[in-house]
Amino acid sequence: MSESNRLRIAIQKSGRLSKESMKLLRSCGVKFNINEQRLIAHSDNLPIDLLRVRDDDIPGLVMDGVVDLGIIGENVLEEEQVERERLDKPSLCIKLRELDFGTCRLSLAVPNEFRYENAQSLEGLRIATSYPNLLRRYMKQKGITYSDCMLKGSVEVAPRAGLADGICDLVSTGATLEANGLYETEVIYRSSACIIQSTQTQTPAKQALIDKILSRINGVVRAKE
Ligand code: PRP
Numbered sequence: 001m002s003e004s005n006r007l008r009i010a011i012q013k014s015g016r017l018s019k020e021s022m023k024l025l026r027s028c029g030v031k032f033n034i035n036e037q038r039l040i041a042h043s044d045n046l047p048i049d050l051l052r053v054r055d056d057d058i059p060g061l062v063m064d065g066v067v068d069l070g071i072i073g074e075n076v077l078e079e080e081q082v083e084r085e086r087l088d089k090p091s092l093c094i095k096l097r098e099l100d101f102g103t104c105r106l107s108l109a110v111p112n113e114f115r116y117e118n119a120q121s122l123e124g125l126r127i128a129t130s131y132p133n134l135l136r137r138y139m140k141q142k143g144i145t146y147s148d149c150m151l152k153g154s155v156e157v158a159p160r161a162g163l164a165d166g167i168c169d170l171v172s173t174g175a176t177l178e179a180n181g182l183y184e185t186e187v188i189y190r191s192s193a194c195i196i197q198s199t200q201t202q203t204p205a206k207q208a209l210i211d212k213i214l215s216r217i218n219g220v221v222r223a224k225e
């Protein structure tokens, strides 16, 4: 693959961070049009390409140097970092700054009829999650043994479907838990969106563009405070 001389930024294709990510870039003066069918959107006014991908893929793309920047939830970033630590792979990225959107928490939740006292109540149970590494780290700290039920989506239906006793999933408004007859028992990680950079960047020109975008982001965020 030839080295692109355009700066690549990965953002979530569709989900909680998509709109705000595009809004942030536009408010920094990056002009682009999105074609829903396309993975890549070229900026009209700057040497920037936007890659629209699944949020879970963004940390890996940045760490592997496939893209230069990524806008991602800290939860997804932390999950990938713990995974790479476990596999003894370096995680080659720097968090440039936190952003003022995408606030959520990764929490344990159980069915409404479950009699929960403390984290020990989960001893020996099966927990459905898309965040096996963050769950493992938390349960290890608490000294609790449990079984995994790995699901990439629809985690909240696992208890009702008889696949798991409880879940460990993201909570934002709490509407998903409520709709599924679950209640939150412990917060294991607090998160917001952040912007990350690959340590494998690149040319001085790309770095200068990154610096420019970052200083504009700082200005945009400060103006809202
Ligand atoms: C999370 C989580 C729930 C929902 C919770 O999914 O998995 O489905 O948000 O939000 P609420 O408390 O406001 O109801 P997310 O949007 O991050 O998408 P993903 O699971 O596809 O990554």
Ligand code: ZN
Binding pocket: 054, 055, 056
């Ligand atoms: Zn996701």
Ligand code: MG
Binding pocket: 153, 154
């Ligand atoms: Mg979800």
